[in-house]
Amino acid sequence: xxxxxxxxxxxxxxxxxxxxxxxxxxxxxxxxxxxxxxxxxxxxxxxxxxxxxxxxxxxxxxxxxxxxxxxxxxxxxxxxxxxxxxxxxxxxxxxxxxxxxxxxxxxxxxxxxxxxxxxxxxxxxxxxxxxxxxxxxxxxxxxxxxxxxxxxxxxxxxxxxxxxxxxxxxxxxxxxxxxxxxxxxxxxxxxxxxxxxxxxxxxxxxxxxxxxxxxxxxxxxxxxxxxxxxxxxxxxxxxxxxxxxxxxxxxxxxxxxxxxxxxxxxxxxxxxxxxxxxxxxxxxxxxxxxxxxxxxxx
Amino acid sequence: xxxxxxxxxxxxxxxxxxxxxxxxxxxxxxxxxxxxxxxxxxxxxxxxxxxxxxxxxxxxxxxxxxxxxxxxxxxxxxxxxxxxxxxxxxxxxxxxxxxxxxxxxxxxxxxxxxxxxxxxxxxxxxxxxxxxxxxxxxxxxxxxxxxxxxxxxxxxxxxxxxxxxxxxxxxxxxxxxxxxxxxxxxxxxxxxxxxxxxxxxxxxxxxxxxxxxxxxxxxxxxxxxxxxxxxxxxxxxxxxxxxxxxxxxxxxxxxxxx
Numbered sequence: 244x245x246x247x248x249x250x251x252x253x254x255x256x257x258x259x260x261x262x263x264x265x266x267x268x269x270x271x272x273x274x275x276x277x278x279x280x281x282x283x284x285x286x287x288x289x290x291x292x293x294x295x296x297x298x299x300x301x302x303x304x305x306x307x308x309x310x311x312x313x314x315x316x317x318x319x320x321x322x323x324x325x326x327x328x329x330x331x332x333x334x335x336x337x338x339x340x341x342x343x344x345x346x347x348x349x350x351x352x353x354x355x356x357x358x359x360x361x362x363x364x365x366x367x368x369x370x371x372x373x374x375x376x377x378x379x380x381x382x383x384x385x386x387x388x389x390x391x392x393x394x395x396x397x398x399x400x401x402x403x404x405x406x407x408x409x410x411x412x413x414x415x416x417x418x419x420x421x422x423x424x425x426x427x428x429x430x431x432x433x434x435x436x437x438x439x440x441x442x443x444x445x446x447x448x449x450x451x452x453x454x455x456x457x458x459x460x461x462x463x464x465x466x467x468x469x470x471x472x473x474x475x476x477x478x479x480x481x482x483x484x485x486x487x488x489x490x491x492x493x494x495x496x497x498x499x500x501x502x503x504x505x506x507x508x509x510x511x512x513x514x515x516x517x518x519x520x521x522x523x524x525x526x527x528x529x530x531x532x533x534x535x536x537x538x539x540x541x
Numbered sequence: 542x543x544x545x546x547x548x549x550x551x552x553x554x555x556x557x558x559x560x561x562x563x564x565x566x567x568x569x570x571x572x573x574x575x576x577x578x579x580x581x582x583x584x585x586x587x588x589x590x591x592x593x594x595x596x597x598x599x600x601x602x603x604x605x606x607x608x609x610x611x612x613x614x615x616x617x618x619x620x621x622x623x624x625x626x627x628x629x630x631x632x633x634x635x636x637x638x639x640x641x642x643x644x645x646x647x648x649x650x651x652x653x654x655x656x657x658x659x660x661x662x663x664x665x666x667x668x669x670x671x672x673x674x675x676x677x678x679x680x681x682x683x684x685x686x687x688x689x690x691x692x693x694x695x696x697x698x699x700x701x702x703x704x705x706x707x708x709x710x711x712x713x714x715x716x717x718x719x720x721x722x723x724x725x726x727x728x729x730x731x732x733x734x735x736x737x738x739x740x741x742x743x744x745x746x747x748x749x750x751x752x753x754x755x756x757x758x759x760x761x762x763x764x765x766x767x768x769x770x771x772x773x774x775x776x777x778x779x780x781x782x783x784x785x786x787x788x789x790x791x792x793x794x795x796x797x798x799x
């Protein structure tokens with residue numbers, strides 16, 4: 244039971260880190276990013292590939308995070324001048340391109356077979372049986388740190404400029420704000436957070452392959468944000484916990500239902516969809532979102 | 542003669558073969574309130590948007606303070622001190638009135654992300670000063686009690702006041718006002734008039750698009766009249782209004798001359 248709880252907290256933490264990035268992009272800047280998982284994949288694969296070839300793990304993670312930031316800038320420069328729906332299309336295309344490259348460039352990534360058995364940080368110091376617990380503590384520290392980091396960011400003049408872009412970028416520009424630059428900064432930072440989540444996910448799973456990074460992962464982050472409340476960092480935490488509880492909880496009831504495991508999987512998605520619809524009807528701003536902000540839609 | 546702060550020379554713009562603005566030339570002197578009038582569809586807004594950098598002219602030249610601003614992105618033009626308002630006030634509805642104001646302050650060090658971590662003290666002190674200045678201006682525009690409300694909760698008139706106060710936070714050298722009196726009740730209009738005059742006396746230059754002839758007469762030092770994409774005539778408001786062609790251009794449009 245304790246193991247089970249550790250797993251839930253660990254996974255919720257990883258999804259929280261992942262969703263903080265999307266929250267920065269969507270909740271505070273208004274960027275419709277449907278390809279967030281692409282950066283998670285970049286972070287995970289970079290960390291694992293460098294780690295297996297002997298690079299110190301701290302450096303491997305850092306490189307993954309920085310590479311995701313650079314890729315965020317490279318993706319952002321040609322696309323962030325696009326209207327939001329076009330941005331959504333190009334970003335989802337980006338994440339699929341990343342996945343297909345990971346799939347096809349087998350000389351580097353081992354293709355669809357994936358990579359396993361790579362070193363983990365402090366893997367030789369922490370007993371294998373306690374490793375999840377150790378990783379959970381690390382994740383909690385990272386989540387807490389990121390939470391403070393993001394709160395500091397959005398309560399600053401920098402964050403104010405981001406929020407003005409979310410509201411009406413024409414006004415931001417008319418007041419001398421370099422809208423494009425802020426959007427790129429937001430996408431870069433958000434992508435770096437996704438990469439960090441990817442690295443930790445790899446350490447936890449001890450195995451990654453391209454199907455780990457299906458587009459649905461991006462939409463899990465969207466679910467977390469919509470449920471928790473867009474524009475709320477606390478909402479990210481709550482959303483991630485609820486999402487994980489639900490996902491793991493359905494495993495419990497599986498034995499009591501006259502259904503095949505695949506049917507339970509499908510049912511799970513149906514229930515999530517239904518829950519979101521009900522939430523959007525009765526509390527469209529999300530659980531911790533600000534009702535007033537929503538009712539003031541111009 | 543005082544120095545010309547804004548010069549528009551031979552500017553043209555067409556959309557899909559339709560000439561919206563053709564060969565327009567105007568100049569605004571430092572410290573004056575210039576008016577831009579004309580019937581609907583005369584090309585005033587198009588000309589305006591070219592000055593603010595939101596549209597790029599097909600030909601011609603635009604100079605601010607003797608420097609060409611052709612092709613300069615709108616945010617850089619705003620940073621140079623040429624700031625606009627919108628015809629329908631665009632408050633940032635999901636931000637508080639105070640946040641709307643503080644956003645507009647220029648050269649904030651806290652807008653650079655690294656300063657948030659490397660120069661926390663400087664950013665905090667600067668933020669304190671920005672807040673004080675914003676509150677003073679809000680007080681001046683009778684919005685002091687609304688500071689912590691969402692801007693979306695303001696009335697239409699209050700949004701116009703906020704828009705004006707917000708541009709002042711940017712310490713502009715010149716303001717471009719797009720129909721500042723449209724849809725504003727007489728009491729509020731009087732206050733806006735007062736504010737504009739005070740600012741002019743403080744050294745700010747204005748170019749104002751306005752339909753209400755009485756306001757133009759009362760406020761403007763010089764007037765440009767546009768019709769069918771061209772500057773038809775210009776001069777002091779009294780002279781221009783007496784010009785028969787101006788009335789003619791407005792016929793069928795909205796004559797508001799009482």
